[in-house]
Amino acid sequence: GENVEQHPSTLSVQEGDSAVIKCTYSDSASNYFPWYKQELGKRPQLIIDIRSNVGEKKDQRIAVTLNKTAKHFSLHITETQPEDSAVYFCAASNGNQGGKLIFGQGTELSVKP
Amino acid sequence: EAQVTQNPRYLITVTGKKLTVTCSQNMNHEYMSWYRQDPGLGLRQIYYSMNVEVTDKGDVPEGYKVSRKEKRNFPLILESPSPNQTSLYFCASSFTQTSGSYEQYFGPGTRLTVT
Numbered sequence: 001g002e003n004v005e006q007h008p009s010t011l012s013v014q015e016g017d018s019a020v021i022k023c024t025y026s027d028s029a030s031n032y033f034p035w036y037k038q039e040l041g042k043r044p045q046l047i048i049d050i051r052s053n054v055g056e057k058k059d060q061r062i063a064v065t066l067n068k069t070a071k072h073f074s075l076h077i078t079e080t081q082p083e084d085s086a087v088y089f090c091a092a093s094n095g096n097q098g099g100k101l102i103f104g105q106g107t108e109l110s111v112k113p
Numbered sequence: 114e115a116q117v118t119q120n121p122r123y124l125i126t127v128t129g130k131k132l133t134v135t136c137s138q139n140m141n142h143e144y145m146s147w148y149r150q151d152p153g154l155g156l157r158q159i160y161y162s163m164n165v166e167v168t169d170k171g172d173v174p175e176g177y178k179v180s181r182k183e184k185r186n187f188p189l190i191l192e193s194p195s196p197n198q199t200s201l202y203f204c205a206s207s208f209t210q211t212s213g214s215y216e217q218y219f220g221p222g223t224r225l226t227v228t
Contacts (some may be wrong), residue, residue: 001172006155009153014164022118025216032215033218034215036217043220043222044203045219086162089156100158100171101146101161101217102158103148103155105154106155
């Protein structure tokens with residue numbers, strides 16, 4: 001089955017710096033890669049996702065890149081702000097399996113003012 | 114308001130006492146899932162359902178049961194809870210043919226403690 005590894009587990013940056021979180025997956029059939037943000041005490045919420053027919057997707061300060069050959073994908077946050085502090089989860093899914101979604105272990109991002 | 118609801122939000126119970134956590138969504142989503150969240154382990158899928166009467170095991174199904182008799186409801190049943198099932202549980206729903214989006218909408222979570 002699918003396995004998703006996420007690094008680093010914790011990341012601390014200064015406000016205004018960039019942050020990068022990386023994930024690798026094992027199932028070459030995976031074709032959908034979402035990223036979720038979970039603030040302390042709250043539920044996870046989707047921030048960006050990418051499908052396997054696209055190499056990069058950007059939404060304002062957030063971007064995701066996908067390398068299908070190497071089976072890894074990354075989240076890039078530019079111009080970080082204190083409100084970006086949260087736990088970020090990557091995930092992978094084979095859309096043909098419907099709702100099956102495998103999450104990484106999470107990255108706790110801390111943005112220091 | 115589009116939402117996923119779970120009840121109860123907090124539950125303390127004893128080993129072996131059967132319990133049910135309810136989950137309901139009002140977005141006409143086809144897919145529903147249950148996850149447990151434990152420190153350092155991320156979110157692990159317990160069961161998922163692609164439609165009414167269609168369910169399948171996720172990564173950690175042992176000790177849990179689910180049913181999907183109606184599209185909007187997906188209860189999680191612990192027939193004989195044990196302390197290692199102490200965790201934070203999330204229900205989530207996603208996907209309509211109209212939207213084609215796989216975005217998962219999570220419920221508020223249920224904090225379960227089994228003593």
